[in-house]
Amino acid sequence: MPLTRIDPVQYPSLLAEKVSQFKRDFAPFGVPEPAVFRSAALHYRLRAEFRMWHEGDRVDYAMFAAADPKQPVVIDDFPVAVESICTAMPRLRELLQGNEVLKRSLFQVEFLATLSGELMIGLIYHRPLDERWEAAARELAAKLGVQLIGRSRKQKIVLDRDWVLEQFDLNGRSLRYKQVEGSFTQPNGGVNRQMLGWACEQAAGLGGDLLELYCGNGNFTIALAPLFGRVLATEVSKSSVNAAHYNLEANGIDNVAMVRMSSDEISGALARTREFRRMQDIDLDSYRFSTLFVDPPRSGLDAPTLALAAGFERILYISCNPQTLQENVAALQSTHAVSAAAVFDQFPYTHHLECGLLLTRR
Ligand SMILES: C[S@@+](CC[C@H](N)C(=O)[O-])C[C@H]1O[C@@H](n2cnc3c(N)ncnc32)[C@H](O)[C@@H]1O
Numbered sequence: 001m002p003l004t005r006i007d008p009v010q011y012p013s014l015l016a017e018k019v020s021q022f023k024r025d026f027a028p029f030g031v032p033e034p035a036v037f038r039s040a041a042l043h044y045r046l047r048a049e050f051r052m053w054h055e056g057d058r059v060d061y062a063m064f065a066a067a068d069p070k071q072p073v074v075i076d077d078f079p080v081a082v083e084s085i086c087t088a089m090p091r092l093r094e095l096l097q098g099n100e101v102l103k104r105s106l107f108q109v110e111f112l113a114t115l116s117g118e119l120m121i122g123l124i125y126h127r128p129l130d131e132r133w134e135a136a137a138r139e140l141a142a143k144l145g146v147q148l149i150g151r152s153r154k155q156k157i158v159l160d161r162d163w164v165l166e167q168f169d170l171n172g173r174s175l176r177y178k179q180v181e182g183s184f185t186q187p188n189g190g191v192n193r194q195m196l197g198w199a200c201e202q203a204a205g206l207g208g209d210l211l212e213l214y215c216g217n218g219n220f221t222i223a224l225a226p227l228f229g230r231v232l233a234t235e236v237s238k239s240s241v242n243a244a245h246y247n248l249e250a251n252g253i254d255n256v257a258m259v260r261m262s263s264d265e266i267s268g269a270l271a272r273t274r275e276f277r278r279m280q281d282i283d284l285d286s287y288r289f290s291t292l293f294v295d296p297p298r299s300g301l302d303a304p305t306l307a308l309a310a311g312f313e314r315i316l317y318i319s320c321n322p323q324t325l326q327e328n329v330a331a332l333q334s335t336h337a338v339s340a341a342a343v344f345d346q347f348p349y350t351h352h353l354e355c356g357l358l359l360t361r362r
Pocket residue numbers: 184185186213214215216217218219220234235236237240261262263264295296297320
């Protein structure tokens with residue numbers, strides 16, 4: 001049973017309601033009619049994680065409803081996950097069930113899939129993992145044909161690699177992305193491709209140089225870089241920055257400088273109020289920034305980043321939280337008008353909505 005009822009017949013009307021809400025929320029800012037990007041109605045999620053519920057000899061996938069956090073809901077069907085996860089789930093459960101070494105104190109299971117067909121499974125335990133576990137895990141990984149990782153307190157066992165390689169076509173280019181276990185990746189692969197397409201459409205013809213904040217593993221960086229002279233991309237997470245370096249190289253991108261920095265730090269560096277050794281090889285004065293691209297976490301842009309944004313000719317903003325987006329657009333209202341809008345349904349059957357805005361200097 002899934003935790004929430006998923007009825008694909010309801011999908012168009014649920015999306016229509018979210019789009020109407022977006023239009024109502026952003027009407028005060030004179031936002032143009034948004035382009036609407038739908039999700040597949042089923043099998044769209046590339047990530048899924050479940051608690052493992054032990055009852056007698058049985059082990060099952062479980063989730064907990066927010067309203068009743070102590071009562072497990074056994075999950076034997078999770079149709080929002082991509083097919084590779086749906087196919088692996090019952091096979092994995094059966095293999096775990098029949099193997100005491102793999103089953104004992106197993107607390108959580110995490111799946112990370114790609115559109116390209118790779119699958120990584122993380123098994124998280126409440127006990128130290130030993131050689132017997134590793135031998136059993138190797139057999140399990142071979143049977144399922146997946147990347148497998150074991151985690152326990154202060155322990156991480158990677159059998160082969162702790163990342164998957166995503167690969168898809170965009171605007172005639174074949175893009176490749178290393179996606180590392182535990183790092184941020186977009187959950188809805190089909191909608192992510194549409195977001196990249198929309199962002200490229202907005203950026204086409206803008207020219208100049210691009211400053212990107214919150215770049216993660218370079219998801220947007222790789223897509224946008226050919227449209228600009230040079231790109232300065234920043235991100236705070238070390239594992240994501242490492243993956244981004246790999247991804248730049250894997251995609252033959254050579255006009256991007258990537259620096260590990262928080263949005264607050266790069267705002268200070270560009271305002272020339274702070275200096276950083278990490279920036280010593282970057283000649284900030286040599287950039288001719290025309291456009292700022294941001295894809296922040298749910299909290300949106302902080303005050304120093306808003307001050308930085310206000311100085312840009314154009315701001316391309318991808319947001320996973322319409323509420324903080326509204327607050328940020330309100331703060332930029334005196335300097336920028338919204339010239340294009342889009343909604344991307346990354347999270348069907350929930351009230352969450354991803355949106356994109358192009359803000360242009362008034
Ligand atoms: C919504 S994700 C977007 C990542 C990337 N653009 C993508 O499409 O995969 C937000 C990213 O912001 C990073 N982040 C969170 N707080 C940050 C901060 N204060 N400064 C810089 N990056 C931050 C996170 O590590 C995460 O990679």
